[in-house]
Amino acid sequence: MIAVDTIRADFPILQEKIHGQPLVYFDNAATSQKPQVVIDSISAYYTTTNANIHRGVHSLSQRATDAYEGSRIKIQKHFNAAKSHEIILTSGATHSINIVAAGFRTLLKKGEEVIVSAMEHHSNIVPWQMLCEETGAVLKVLPMNEEGELVMERYGDLLTEKTRLVFVNHVSNALGTINPIEDIIDRAHKAGAAVLIDGAQSCPHIRPDVQALGADFYVAAGHKLCGPTGVGILYGKESWLDKLPPYQGGGEMIQEVSFEKTTYADLPHKFEAGTPNIAGVIALGTAIDYLNGIGFENIAAYEDRLLAYATEKLGQIEGLKIYGTAARKTAVISFNIGDIHPYDIGSILDQMGIAVRTGHHCAQPVMDFYKIPGTVRASFSFYNTYEEIDRLYKGLCKAKEMLS
Ligand SMILES: *Cc1c(COP(=O)(O)O)cnc(C)c1O
Numbered sequence: 001m002i003a004v005d006t007i008r009a010d011f012p013i014l015q016e017k018i019h020g021q022p023l024v025y026f027d028n029a030a031t032s033q034k035p036q037v038v039i040d041s042i043s044a045y046y047t048t049t050n051a052n053i054h055r056g057v058h059s060l061s062q063r064a065t066d067a068y069e070g071s072r073i074k075i076q077k078h079f080n081a082a083k084s085h086e087i088i089l090t091s092g093a094t095h096s097i098n099i100v101a102a103g104f105r106t107l108l109k110k111g112e113e114v115i116v117s118a119m120e121h122h123s124n125i126v127p128w129q130m131l132c133e134e135t136g137a138v139l140k141v142l143p144m145n146e147e148g149e150l151v152m153e154r155y156g157d158l159l160t161e162k163t164r165l166v167f168v169n170h171v172s173n174a175l176g177t178i179n180p181i182e183d184i185i186d187r188a189h190k191a192g193a194a195v196l197i198d199g200a201q202s203c204p205h206i207r208p209d210v211q212a213l214g215a216d217f218y219v220a221a222g223h224k225l226c227g228p229t230g231v232g233i234l235y236g237k238e239s240w241l242d243k244l245p246p247y248q249g250g251g252e253m254i255q256e257v258s259f260e261k262t263t264y265a266d267l268p269h270k271f272e273a274g275t276p277n278i279a280g281v282i283a284l285g286t287a288i289d290y291l292n293g294i295g296f297e298n299i300a301a302y303e304d305r306l307l308a309y310a311t312e313k314l315g316q317i318e319g320l321k322i323y324g325t326a327a328r329k330t331a332v333i334s335f336n337i338g339d340i341h342p343y344d345i346g347s348i349l350d351q352m353g354i355a356v357r358t359g360h361h362c363a364q365p366v367m368d369f370y371k372i373p374g375t376v377r378a379s380f381s382f383y384n385t386y387e388e389i390d391r392l393y394k395g396l397c398k399a400k401e402m403l404s
Pocket of ligand 1: 095198
């Protein structure tokens with residue numbers, strides 16, 4: 001059960017007015033709002049704990065290090081990773097993917113193959129394209145269907161003895177589809193390929209168990225998990241992280257430096273060059289505690305009900321077409337009304353205080369598949385309400401009337 005009124009009181013921004021109207025925030029897939037405990041955690045860090053980590057002999061540095069490393073352990077437990085040094089703290093999901101893609105420059109050979117899905121965020125396409133250009137490896141695409149589901153019948157043909165890597169999102173940010181990653185991982189491993197799961201969109205709704213999944217890499221964005229911007233997660237199996245070269249050189253990531261030769265630090269420090277976003281990492285730990293306090297099962301169950309309600313309600317609007325009708329999806333509705341431009345709908349909704357995303361959602365191949373320039377996307381979180389969905393419905397009726 002979700003006590004939505006109590007929860008809403010935890011999020012100060014939900015009291016804001018936009019154009020004189022109470023804010024309805026339906027852009028959760030772009031970034032989530034932050035509860036007061038997370039905001040307080042940032043301020044408490046700078047008020048009582050601020051010092052650089054891992055290097056000071058003084059007590060304050062030790063306090064900062066303990067808080068930072070404590071957050072890593074929270075994330076390890078949350079992901080059920082076997083070892084805390086398998087959790088690398090990054091600046092975001094994009095950074096996490098780039099660490100892996102850049103690392104594979106030394107491991108991938110010309111003519112070897114990698115597989116991407118047709119419904120990826122640009123963050124999980126472009127770094128791999130760069131990798132393929134540099135190495136001469138071949139990028140293959142696992143297609144999707146009208147419902148916005150991956151065509152798994154094609155997966156077997158794509159996997160060959162040359163496949164080295166498969167990268168796919170757990171949940172599509174453009175459509176909300178929950179992909180069958182268990183099957184994708186199993187079959188990739190049988191073919192001898194490694195798998196990176198982009199969990200940026202799943203982590204706000206599903207608690208990942210990386211050991212049960214067997215994922216080689218799993219990435220997430222802190223800011224979509226009620227944490228601050230500028231902090232992200234890269235989980236990697238120890239054996240893989242040992243094999244990958246460091247991404248950036250600098251302080252913190254070395255064992256010994258001379259002008260003749262530098263040796264690298266052990267995991268996780270090898271991938272954490274320079275002073276990290278200490279406050280952000282600590283606040284992300286607070287955010288994860290906050291979410292676990294509500295419970296991911298409760299979050300998912302409530303959001304499923306919001307999705308069902310909104311799908312039914314928006315379905316009453318004539319000419320409204322929903323993109324992404326997969327059997328398993330999170331609380332995201334991507335849609336258009338007739339041939340009205342998504343931007344125009346978004347602007348009218350904004351006038352009513354309703355925040356939605358419009359455009360290609362960093363997933364142009366998905367828009368190309370449907371032969372549309374973009375959609376309006378309403379994405380729901382556990383702090384949203386049925387009344388807010390009613391306001392969206394009314395707003396859309398008004399927008400339709402004004403624009404057609
Ligand atoms: C948001 C998102 C990303 C990128 O996350 P950043 O925070 O921009 O680094 C990658 N993949 C998916 C599926 C996303 O939703």
